[in-house]
Amino acid sequence: MLKRISALVLAGLTAMAVAACGSSGSESGSDGGGSGGGDDSITMGFSQVGAESGWRTANTKSVQESAAKAGITLKFSDAQQKQENQIKAIRSFVQQRVDVIAFSPVVESGWDTVLKEAQNAKIPVILTDRAVDSKDTTLYKTFLGSDFIEEGKKAGQWLVEEYKDATGTVNIVELQGTTGSAPANDRKEGFAEVIGADPKFKVIASQTGDFTRAKGKEVMEAFLKSNPDIDVLYAHNDDMGLGAIEAIEGAGKVPGQDIKIITVDAVKDGMQALADGKINFIVECSPLLGPQLMDLAKKVVKGEQVPARVVTEETTFTQEQAEQVLSTRQY
Numbered sequence: 001m002l003k004r005i006s007a008l009v010l011a012g013l014t015a016m017a018v019a020a021c022g023s024s025g026s027e028s029g030s031d032g033g034g035s036g037g038g039d040d041s042i043t044m045g046f047s048q049v050g051a052e053s054g055w056r057t058a059n060t061k062s063v064q065e066s067a068a069k070a071g072i073t074l075k076f077s078d079a080q081q082k083q084e085n086q087i088k089a090i091r092s093f094v095q096q097r098v099d100v101i102a103f104s105p106v107v108e109s110g111w112d113t114v115l116k117e118a119q120n121a122k123i124p125v126i127l128t129d130r131a132v133d134s135k136d137t138t139l140y141k142t143f144l145g146s147d148f149i150e151e152g153k154k155a156g157q158w159l160v161e162e163y164k165d166a167t168g169t170v171n172i173v174e175l176q177g178t179t180g181s182a183p184a185n186d187r188k189e190g191f192a193e194v195i196g197a198d199p200k201f202k203v204i205a206s207q208t209g210d211f212t213r214a215k216g217k218e219v220m221e222a223f224l225k226s227n228p229d230i231d232v233l234y235a236h237n238d239d240m241g242l243g244a245i246e247a248i249e250g251a252g253k254v255p256g257q258d259i260k261i262i263t264v265d266a267v268k269d270g271m272q273a274l275a276d277g278k279i280n281f282i283v284e285c286s287p288l289l290g291p292q293l294m295d296l297a298k299k300v301v302k303g304e305q306v307p308a309r310v311v312t313e314e315t316t317f318t319q320e321q322a323e324q325v326l327s328t329r330q331y
């Protein structure tokens with residue numbers, strides 16, 4: 001279906017290109033090389049992190065569908081959570097002289113060299129979903145995605161409110177996202193900042209679960225073995241939280257009651273667990289970045305100014321709110 005749509009769009013674009021310049025349709029986007037030059041067909045090289053979570057699956061779908069809708073030819077590459085694969089993909093996009101490169105950097109550091117190569121080739125780069133820590137911000141045109149520090153703060157604020165009358169220590173375990181990734185760094189930081197104001201909140205264990213269900217389960221099992229007295233789990237995404245629920249149930253405890261659970265994302269499976277009372281609070285992080293990404297790509301290829309930072313709008317969900325919106329949830 002999707003293939004048919006993009007084939008149709010491609011055919012349309014080729015026809016337009018032929019009509020506009022009288023050239024016999026060369027491969028779409030292959031001759032643009034980032035400089036536009038009248039032919040408005042755009043080829044985007046997109047390097048995705050991987051397929052580690054429900055969020056990522058929804059994000060990939062959003063990018064692919066929006067590209068087809070916008071008439072943008074997408075060269076899609078899955079990095080399987082490895083930075084070296086992303087660097088290879090970006091180099092190959094540069095060699096193919098795509099019009100624009102978009103990518104979601106798996107980790108924050110180590111991008112300067114390859115981004116410089118794209119810049120030297122005059123191919124604009126858009127960061128989507130995750131940030132890089134490069135000092136030179138001219139290496140990319142814009143960064144579209146969530147404010148992960150804010151997400152961590154929202155998680156912390158719910159906890160502070162939930163335990164406002166508690167007098168004893170609140171023992172928290174944390175499942176971090178992929179080590180070195182922007183969402184793991186920032187969700188940890190925002191949360192720590194808010195709960196740090198009250199010494200009764202203690203993070204007794206914090207380890208990565210790599211944003212996957214399997215790892216979330218495995219690490220939670222280890223947490224449960226070495227810490228008999230866990231009050232709260234803060235997981236940096238729904239998938240790790242869902243894996244942890246299996247571990248908690250396996251240990252004979254009741255998730256959502258014996259151990260309160262806060263997660264981030266609000267994908268359908270997470271929202272279902274929230275409505276079922278197994279998760280207590282979810283901070284939303286929208287994966288539906290495709291339409292905005294395609295708009296930005298068109299502008300950037302035309303050489304138009306775009307804002308340096310585009311932040312996605314997001315909310316939070318309690319158990320009652322999850323029940324209300326579950327049936328209309330898109331992802």
Ligand code: GYE
Pocket residue numbers: 052053054055056129130183211236237238239264265285
């Ligand atoms: O929260 C997680 C995914 O970068 C915001 O990556 C994204 C995160 C998302 O694996 O589920």
